[in-house]
Amino acid sequence: MAFEFLSANLAQQKQRARYRVRQNVAEQSGRYVTIDDKRYLNFSSNDYLGLNHHAEINQALTEGAERFGACASGSSLITGYSYAHQALENDICDWLNQPKCLLFASGFSANNALMHALGHESCQLYLDKLSHASLIDGALTSDAKVKRFLHNDTAQLQRFLTQQQALATEYDTNINSVIVSEGVFSMDGDQADVANLAKIAQQHQALLYLDDAHSIGVIGDKGQGSSSIAKVDIVMGTFGKSIATSGAFVACDELLADYLVNFSRHYIYSTAISPALAWATKKSIAIIQHEHWRREKIAELSQLLASKLSDKIQLITNSSSIHAIVIGDEIATLEVCKKLREKGIWLTAIRPPTVPNKSSRLRVTVTASHEDKDINYLADCINEVIT
Numbered sequence: 001m002a003f004e005f006l007s008a009n010l011a012q013q014k015q016r017a018r019y020r021v022r023q024n025v026a027e028q029s030g031r032y033v034t035i036d037d038k039r040y041l042n043f044s045s046n047d048y049l050g051l052n053h054h055a056e057i058n059q060a061l062t063e064g065a066e067r068f069g070a071c072a073s074g075s076s077l078i079t080g081y082s083y084a085h086q087a088l089e090n091d092i093c094d095w096l097n098q099p100k101c102l103l104f105a106s107g108f109s110a111n112n113a114l115m116h117a118l119g120h121e122s123c124q125l126y127l128d129k130l131s132h133a134s135l136i137d138g139a140l141t142s143d144a145k146v147k148r149f150l151h152n153d154t155a156q157l158q159r160f161l162t163q164q165q166a167l168a169t170e171y172d173t174n175i176n177s178v179i180v181s182e183g184v185f186s187m188d189g190d191q192a193d194v195a196n197l198a199k200i201a202q203q204h205q206a207l208l209y210l211d212d213a214h215s216i217g218v219i220g221d222k223g224q225g226s227s228s229i230a231k232v233d234i235v236m237g238t239f240g241k242s243i244a245t246s247g248a249f250v251a252c253d254e255l256l257a258d259y260l261v262n263f264s265r266h267y268i269y270s271t272a273i274s275p276a277l278a279w280a281t282k283k284s285i286a287i288i289q290h291e292h293w294r295r296e297k298i299a300e301l302s303q304l305l306a307s308k309l310s311d312k313i314q315l316i317t318n319s320s321s322i323h324a325i326v327i328g329d330e331i332a333t334l335e336v337c338k339k340l341r342e343k344g345i346w347l348t349a350i351r352p353p354t355v356p357n358k359s360s361r362l363r364v365t366v367t368a369s370h371e372d373k374d375i376n377y378l379a380d381c382i383n384e385v386i387t
């Protein structure tokens with residue numbers, strides 16, 4: 001039979017308890033999500049700051065649509081680059097103290113684009129082992145040499161860079177190195193040692209590239225993410241999580257931005273993001289900078305969760321919104337999620353290949369929309385169903 005691999009691979013997914021289906025979300029707002037006519041307390045949302053449905057952002061979206069249109073009607077290099085895009089780029093540059101910023105359709109696309117741009121044959125990319133799929137795919141399909149260092153193991157990264165420098169000296173060659181990591185890791189919620197990575201990059205004349213998808217908005221007194229910790233050469237941030245719109249940005253120096261405009265296929269051959277959304281994103285970023293209480297609330301609720309969970313629960317504690325409870329086995333994790341659903345809690349099981357084998361988990365996201373009573377209830381339910 002033609003294309004037999006399609007059904008064979010799906011059957012294998014089912015057999016390994018890795019089969020995935022989409023849920024019909026009727027409504028998602030604040031602390032709740034309604035799925036198949038049932039309302040749940042939502043602990044799987046990436047709307048960390050609780051900004052989705054914010055009246056001022058919605059108003060900016062409407063205003064943006066009226067002034068600039070819902071659609072860019074072209075790629076950025078043709079006629080798609082409007083005042084709304086420029087104004088958003090400028091705000092991001094001011095926010096992160098970077099000279100230039102470019103907008104992309106998604107974080108996935110931006111990561112791919114950058115790994116390709118920096119993936120010249122003269123380059124060596126060093127990726128943290130837990131880097132997002134878009135970074136790994138981009139790096140592996142680029143022309144660069146790729147090495148992955150153990151998760152957050154900066155000593156191993158140092159050794160790799162030192163070895164490479166010794167080889168370059170021996171053979172009188174010049175290698176351009178790029179260190180790639182996430183600011184906050186998507187599935188564990190722990191942070192990279194940004195200050196140390198920046199120091200190592202400087203020592204080895206390497207560039208530091210950070211994917212701040214889960215740090216932007218949440219880390220820093222103005223939500224600047226990793227840029228609040230150290231000077232980062234290139235920052236990628238998504239709009240679809242704490243910023244609560246859609247799309248992504250890359251902030252970097254003028255030379256790299258110019259290079260991307262001229263050579264990045266993801267940038268050149270793609271319609272610019274919706275100008276209405278760019279306008280709404282600009283408003284969201286203004287709110288994020290001023291409303292520090294949202295970050296404080298995440299920190300307080302996260303502490304509350306850690307204090308209420310039983311000692312038996314393996315919780316990876318950290319200062320982000322993401323708190324992983326590793327269960328291990330896929331079937332056991334699905335079973336826990338099912339039991340939590342029966343108690344009105346929505347938590348999606350995260351399974352391989354999204355996370356390494358035998359590390360299936362609950363990925364709990366604590367947001368600024370939650371209340372103390374939600375966290376207390378969640379902790380009670382988890383303590384009861386994980387025995």
Ligand SMILES: Cc1ncc(COP(=O)(O)O)c(C=O)c1O
Nearest residue numbers: 106107108132186211213238240
């Ligand atoms: C670390 C990380 N980088 C990049 C992305 C992709 O961003 P987007 O959803 O905007 O494509 C994600 C999304 O899940 C992510 O977790």
